[in-house]
Amino acid sequence: MEKRPNFYIILELDPSITDWSTIEATIKSKHRFWAMQKNQGSPAARRKAERYMKFLPEMNALLKEQESRKTEAKAAVQELKKEKQVQLEKLDQLIDMLHTATVSSKDVKLLINKSGKVFSEKEIEVRLKQRGISLDTVKHQKTARPKLETAVAKGIRGELDTLKLSNLYNFLNLEHSPKLSARSSPKSLYERADAIYKELSRVGKTDADTTSKMSLAGRAKSVFTNDTEKERHDNTLATEVLVELDNPLEIAGRDKIIDKVGLESLLKAAKKLGVTETLAMEYIEDYAAKRKWHVQKETETVTIKLLTCGYCNTLAASEGDKRCSNCGEELVQPCPKCGAPTPTENAACTRCGCHTGDAPLVKALLKDGKDLMAKGELDQAISHFNHALDYWTDWQPALDEKKQAESKKRERTQALDKIKALVKARKLEAGKSQLERFKDEHAQAGTDAIKKLIDDGLRRAKQAYEVAEKLRLSAKTEEAFDKYEESLSHSVDFSPALSASSPPPQPQTLTAEWRGESLRLSWSQVKARGKISYRLVRKLGGLPANDRDGDIIAETSITKADDIKIKPGIAYYYGIFSVRVGIASLSFASTGPHLKTAEVEEIDYEVTNRQVTLKWRAPEGSIAVEIWRKEKIAPSRRGDGKQIASATASHLLDADLQNGRCYGYLIIAKYRHPEEVLYSKGVSILATPVAPPEPVKDLSANRHERTVFLTWTPGKAQVQIRQAQTIPDMTPGQIVSLKTAERFGVPIPVTSPGRAQTTLKTQGRMFFVPVSIVSETAVLGNPVTVTTIDEISNLVSQRNGRNIILTWQWPTGSSEVQVAYHHDHFPSSGAENGAAKARVTRSEYERNHYWELRSAAQQKHYFTVFVREPTANIYSSGVNLLESMGQENIVRYQVVSKKRLFSKTPHTAWVEFMSEEGATLKGLQVVRQAKYPPVSKNDGVIVAQVERITFTDKQSRIEIPKQYLKEGGYLKVFFKDDAFAKEVRLLPAAKDKLKI
Numbered sequence: 002m003e004k005r006p007n008f009y010i011i012l013e014l015d016p017s018i019t020d021w022s023t024i025e026a027t028i029k030s031k032h033r034f035w036a037m038q039k040n041q042g043s044p045a046a047r048r049k050a051e052r053y054m055k056f057l058p059e060m061n062a063l064l065k066e067q068e069s070r071k072t073e074a075k076a077a078v079q080e081l082k083k084e085k086q087v088q089l090e091k092l093d094q095l096i097d098m099l100h101t102a103t104v105s106s107k108d109v110k111l112l113i114n115k116s117g118k119v120f121s122e123k124e125i126e127v128r129l130k131q132r133g134i135s136l137d138t139v140k141h142q143k144t145a146r147p148k149l150e151t152a153v154a155k156g157i158r159g160e161l162d163t164l165k166l167s168n169l170y171n172f173l174n175l176e177h178s179p180k181l182s183a184r185s186s187p188k189s190l191y192e193r194a195d196a197i198y199k200e201l202s203r204v205g206k207t208d209a210d211t212t213s214k215m216s217l218a219g220r221a222k223s224v225f226t227n228d229t230e231k232e233r234h235d236n237t238l239a240t241e242v243l244v245e246l247d248n249p250l251e252i253a254g255r256d257k258i259i260d261k262v263g264l265e266s267l268l269k270a271a272k273k274l275g276v277t278e279t280l281a282m283e284y285i286e287d288y289a290a291k292r293k294w295h296v297q298k299e300t301e302t303v304t305i306k307l308l309t310c311g312y313c314n315t316l317a318a319s320e321g322d323k324r325c326s327n328c329g330e331e332l333v334q335p336c337p338k339c340g341a342p343t344p345t346e347n348a349a350c351t352r353c354g355c356h357t358g359d360a361p362l363v364k365a366l367l368k369d370g371k372d373l374m375a376k377g378e379l380d381q382a383i384s385h386f387n388h389a390l391d392y393w394t395d396w397q398p399a400l401d402e403k404k405q406a407e408s409k410k411r412e413r414t415q416a417l418d419k420i421k422a423l424v425k426a427r428k429l430e431a432g433k434s435q436l437e438r439f440k441d442e443h444a445q446a447g448t449d450a451i452k453k454l455i456d457d458g459l460r461r462a463k464q465a466y467e468v469a470e471k472l473r474l475s476a477k478t479e480e481a482f483d484k485y486e487e488s489l490s491h492s493v494d495f496s497p498a499l500s501a502s503s504p505p506p507q508p509q510t511l512t513a514e515w516r517g518e519s520l521r522l523s524w525s526q527v528k529a530r531g532k533i534s535y536r537l538v539r540k541l542g543g544l545p546a547n548d549r550d551g552d553i554i555a556e557t558s559i560t561k562a563d564d565i566k567i568k569p570g571i572a573y574y575y576g577i578f579s580v581r582v583g584i585a586s587l588s589f590a591s592t593g594p595h596l597k598t599a600e601v602e603e604i605d606y607e608v609t610n611r612q613v614t615l616k617w618r619a620p621e622g623s624i625a626v627e628i629w630r631k632e633k634i635a636p637s638r639r640g641d642g643k644q645i646a647s648a649t650a651s652h653l654l655d656a657d658l659q660n661g662r663c664y665g666y667l668i669i670a671k672y673r674h675p676e677e678v679l680y681s682k683g684v685s686i687l688a689t690p691v692a693p694p695e696p697v698k699d700l701s702a703n704r705h706e707r708t709v710f711l712t713w714t715p716g717k718a719q720v721q722i723r724q725a726q727t728i729p730d731m732t733p734g735q736i737v738s739l740k741t742a743e744r745f746g747v748p749i750p751v752t753s754p755g756r757a758q759t760t761l762k763t764q765g766r767m768f769f770v771p772v773s774i775v776s777e778t779a780v781l782g783n784p785v786t787v788t789t790i791d792e793i794s795n796l797v798s799q800r801n802g803r804n805i806i807l808t809w810q811w812p813t814g815s816s817e818v819q820v821a822y823h824h825d826h827f828p829s830s831g832a833e834n835g836a837a838k839a840r841v842t843r844s845e846y847e848r849n850h851y852w853e854l855r856s857a858a859q860q861k862h863y864f865t866v867f868v869r870e871p872t873a874n875i876y877s878s879g880v881n882l883l884e885s886m887g888q889e890n891i892v893r894y895q896v897v898s899k900k901r902l903f904s905k906t907p908h909t910a911w912v913e914f915m916s917e918e919g920a921t922l923k924g925l926q927v928v929r930q931a932k933y934p935p936v937s938k939n940d941g942v943i944v945a946q947v948e949r950i951t952f953t954d955k956q957s958r959i960e961i962p963k964q965y966l967k968e969g970g971y972l973k974v975f976f977k978d979d980a981f982a983k984e985v986r987l988l989p990a991a992k993d994k995l996k997i
Contacts, residue, residue, distance in 0.1 A: 012060075055801070058808065059797060063850060088117075088119050088120070091116060135279055146236045146283075149233050153223075154237050156220065163209070169221050184346065191226060194218050194221035202215070236280070243271065243284040259285065259289060259295070264297060336352065338396075363389045363392050366385045367399055377413070383410070386400075412443070413443045417451070421451060428493055428494045429494065429495070432451075436451065465498075466485065469484030482531060489582040493582075504587050506579065507527070507577075508525050511576070516563070520563065520595055521563050522554075522563070523561045525590070532581065533558075534580045534581075536579075538551045542574070544574045545574070545591075548580075568597070569597045572595070572675050577590050598672055598680070601626060603616070605617075608777060610691075612656040614655075615668070617684075626669065627671055633665065636665060636683075636685070639680055661690075668685075669683035691776050691778050693780050694778070695773060696773055700722075700769065700785050702785045707789065708760050710756075720772065722770070723772055739777045742774075745781070764789050765788070766787070768784050769786075791814075791877065793818060795808070796809045798864070798882055805862060815843070816842060818866050822863055823835075827863045828863075828879070831867035861885050861886060864881065883983040890918045890986065892988065894912055894987065894990065896911075896996065897912075908966070909966075913958050916957075920984075922981075923948065923981060926975055929942050929944045929968075930970060934971040934972075961997070968997075970996070971995045
């Protein structure tokens with residue numbers, strides 16, 4: 002089937018319009034227009050109107066919804082953009098056929114006509130300019146070119162003469178590189194002029210030369226503001242430069258004719274002066290006309306094929322030159338944007354309009370940026386690469402270098418942060434080593450400050466160490482130690498001072514005490530010279546061998562610490578070391594083993610007839626569980642009561658008990674300690690076995706909209722009704738504890754014995770589980786299921802040949818529907834057997850914005866669309882729609898009027914119906930429109946309405962009230978409910994038979 006057109010485009014609506022009232026008004030207006038075209042238009046217009054009118058139901062439904070409206074508008078923008086691009090490609094093909102560098106106004110008009118008049122003259126001219134084609138005649142016809150105002154040009158010339166410069170380009174290149182030229186973009190020229198002006202302002206000199214330079218910089222900013230102003234300047238400059246051709250012209254025209262050879266020489270000389278062939282030819286022709294000379298210009302000149310280097314302005318020696326003989330640059334290089342081969346003498350790419358004339362500047366920025374990156378000046382390098390990308394967006398070499406510079410900057414920052422962290426921790430020797438490695442890898446830019454911090458700290462450390470050594474040699478040990486410590490205070494890793502220091506004495510005692518879940522460790526204070534700190538080390542399975550053998554729990558200057566990360570069932574050993582200037586004591590105080598106990602978890606129980614089932618989860622590290630029992634109350638400790646089990650399992654059945662009697666249990670975790678067996682304090686629980694109640698077996702549910710009413714036969718036991726969104730893992734009659742019953746959903750209000758109700762807040766399937774309760778015992782009954790799913794809306798069908806297209810609006814949150822149909826009745830459920838079915842996902846539907854039944858039988862189709870909940874495989878009640886496929890009953894009608902003799906106004910009129918089947922018609926309304934037959938039931942005034950008409954002898958009628966007879970006009974009949982139009986087709990007579 003044909004692809005659906007975009008509704009914004011066929012409605013001729015701007016995609017930026019998203020207001021529904023505006024769109025609706027446009028649809029109605031187009032509906033009237035298409036209806037008129039369908040009846041009165043040309044054959045092509047009738048076909049187009051008929052095609053578009055088929056989409057009206059879908060159009061209304063789709064554009065009425067905000068999200069689908071946005072999607073359609075976005076698609077329209079993309080389609081219009083593609084259409085514009087196709088038109089531009091066709092225009093480019095026509096331009097390529099011109100095979101010339103200049104065109105006339107006649108050529109422009111030809112392009113407008115041959116491109117289908119989709120482009121204006123201005124758009125054609127802009128496109129030609131982007132392609133590098135001048136608006137001129139093929140024979141260099143003279144045109145009035147815009148120039149600078151005389152006063153402005155005179156002012157610039159005066160300032161240039163003062164500085165002994167020939168033009169503004171020379172001024173901009175006076176003390177700056179790379180060299181800019183007439184082929185440079187206005188942006189690059191303006192930025193250079195602005196930089197010069199700001200630098201002169203900063204320096205602040207007031208001599209004559211500086212004043213002239215500031216004036217010229219300001220004038221340059223003015224004339225290089227944009228392409229238009231630059232063109233004025235360049236035209237003015239060309240006129241000044243071409244005066245140098247006057248003497249050669251006199252020689253070439255001495256015989257009152259400038260022949261082909263002379264013309265070629267003149268044009269070549271003009272090109273060396275930096276003037277285009279077109280401007281040079283205009284000047285030569287104008288000069289020759291004044292002297293009444295003849296110019297031979299029938300043939301092309303060879304100078305067009307001699308390229309000028311865009312980097313140094315050197316003219317190629319021969320036509321076959323590939324590189325500049327002066328600077329070595331290639332004379333033709335790929336465009337940085339589209340890749341098209343482009344002569345460097347061009348200001349812009351002829352294919353895409355990119356400013357290739359900025360190549361010297363952009364490539365210089367790239368080179369300078371790479372040099373800066375090599376020196377480690379990464380911020381400046383990135384700035385240069387960004388500046389290059391300002392001119393040539395997405396130029397890959399600049400993007401690659403920028404990416405590399407940013408990556409190096411991240412690596413450099415991370416490496417420098419590590420060095421700063423070492424300096425902050427006063428590990429200056431490590432910091433110095435890392436800094437040397439850093440300079441090798443990242444260059445030394447930006448490291449002066451941190452280098453000074455390291456050097457100053459190491460210098461002070463060395464000075465203190467040298468004093469300490471002198472004291473040591475003088476046998477002044479205590480004073481020497483103080484100086485060693487002073488040295489290490491400047492740099493904690495200063496190796497000479499570390500080597501000279503001696504380890505401190507050890508702590509004498511280490512004790513441990515349990516405090517809840519943590520272990521408090523305390524030790525004796527070490528009394529020694531210098532600053533003493535302590536390192537607490539923990540090890541599994543045995544004592545640590547040194548201060549690094551195990552997990553370091555604490556490094557502190559106080560004499561206690563808490564170990565809070567202890568796992569139960571594991572034996573831990575501890576050692577405490579004293580530390581002075583980074584050196585730990587050779588021996589240590591110790592304690593251990595210490596083992597933490599934990600209680601059993603997730604305790605639960607179930608009581609049934611004369612038995613109790615206990616459940617638990619054993620803690621990590623335990624080897625077994627002991628259970629003690631006592632009547633009436635729980636045991637208080639191990640040994641209190643009767644031990645009924647020592648088990649490694651996670652549950653226990655205690656049987657042969659008495660119903661109604663309370664039993665207390667103590668569940669204790671058992672652990673294996675290296676020296677003994679340890680037990681937890683235990684967790685207690687009370688349970689009373691009872692005869693279980695009867696389960697509810699007859700729970701029923703009725704739903705009214707979102708309210709659910711539940712009923713059952715009340716019994717002796719209390720009943721809870723619990724609601725769950727997923728089907729519970731249960732068996733009716735199963736006995737569980739009251740605590741376990743909470744897993745089967747949340748309770749809903751019980752309004753009276755045997756009755757409960759609730760309001761559903763979500764759609765889908767809900768499960769209701771009855772729970773009968775006696776004491777702490779619960780028995781599960783038979784659950785019931787309730788389903789509620791929102792329906793689709795705006796279900797519409799339309800025929801396309803033998804195919805049927807259905808459209809609808811999806812309810813919020815739904816992702817799948819099932820379309821089912823019979824040929825003689827509507828399907829009753831989504832799971833009904835015998836109906837033709839198709840599952841449609843939301844993503845499949847939104848791909849085409851409709852669902853299609855291909856090659857449908859020529860019979861009535863009774864469709865029902867059910868919303869499906871895929872996770873539960875349940876369906877909504879469904880929405881019905883009849884598509885008659887042309888098998889509907891046909892009723893024809895016309896307007897009949899009767900007039901009295903000599904009267905112009907009918908005295909009576911009616912709508913006359915004819916039907917072969919004689920079917921009863923329901924809900925009709927007659928609509929009047931003054932100047933044309935109404936196109937819809939809303940297009941005009943309702944003059945008559947009837948709820949039902951029947952046929953006698955295959956005919957029936959509706960009388961027209963007399964108050965409408967004088968007004969005349971046209972009448973048409975419509976169903977009040979559009980659904981009836983699917984079964985009965987109302988066919989109006991010709992236009993003249995519908996007039997009163």
